Amino acid sequence: MKTVNFIHMEDGTAEEYAFTANLFTEHVQEHLADQLMTTLRTMAGPTFGYQVDRFEHSLQSATRALRNGESDEMVVAALLHDVADPIAPLNHSAVAADILKPYVSDRTEWVIRHHGVFQGYYYFHHLGGDQNARELFREHQWFDDCAAFCHEYDQNCFDPAYDNLALEDFAPLVREVLGRPSRFSLTELA
Numbered sequence: 001m002k003t004v005n006f007i008h009m010e011d012g013t014a015e016e017y018a019f020t021a022n023l024f025t026e027h028v029q030e031h032l033a034d035q036l037m038t039t040l041r042t043m044a045g046p047t048f049g050y051q052v053d054r055f056e057h058s059l060q061s062a063t064r065a066l067r068n069g070e071s072d073e074m075v076v077a078a079l080l081h082d083v084a085d086p087i088a089p090l091n092h093s094a095v096a097a098d099i100l101k102p103y104v105s106d107r108t109e110w111v112i113r114h115h116g117v118f119q120g121y122y123y124f125h126h127l128g129g130d131q132n133a134r135e136l137f138r139e140h141q142w143f144d145d146c147a148a149f150c151h152e153y154d155q156n157c158f159d160p161a162y163d164n165l166a167l168e169d170f171a172p173l174v175r176e177v178l179g180r181p182s183r184f185s186l187t188e189l190a
């Protein structure tokens with residue numbers, strides 16, 4: 001089979017969908033890591049007045065996580081925690097969590113999903129918001145994990161003098177984590 005016969009999905013067969021799903025999965029495993037690293041690189045440049053750009057911020061987050069002995073998936077999650085900024089600037093945490101969800105634990109996904117509101121502890125009050133918005137999640141089993149993530153790998157990652165590792169240093173780790181078989185089937189997350 002080179003292509004399916006159908007032009008309306010309602011006419012497809014199980015064999016045809018197995019064929020396309022395999023090609024899709026192979027493509028994802030080969031290219032997703034590089035796609036996301038390319039997106040990270042596009043964040044170099046604009047600083048919005050901070051002392052580092054978002055690419056440097058991401059490298060610093062991952063470098064600190066690595067040097068602190070975090071797991072491979074947490075280092076990759078740190079590297080990619082803001083990767084959705086260019087395409088979902090107002091809800092980047094949730095989009096990054098959804099990108100990572102098939103490849104990381106529930107805990108890591110939860111930490112990334114909520115890092116934006118937990119990060120607010122450090123500045124929401126300066127913008128007229130509630131710095132304690134994270135308290136909504138106080139009883140959650142991963143509250144402390146998310147608070148620690150923001151304290152150690154996010155709010156402190158705006159230092160232009162910190163010696164960040166390069167993106168290339170993280171590439172093998174990103175390819176390993178994002179190249180894992182998805183924890184969910186194609187029909188579970190669509």
Ligand SMILES: [Fe+2]
Binds near residue numbers: 116119
């Ligand atoms: Fe963020």
Ligand SMILES: [Fe+2]
Binds near residue numbers: 057081082154
């Ligand atoms: Fe961040």
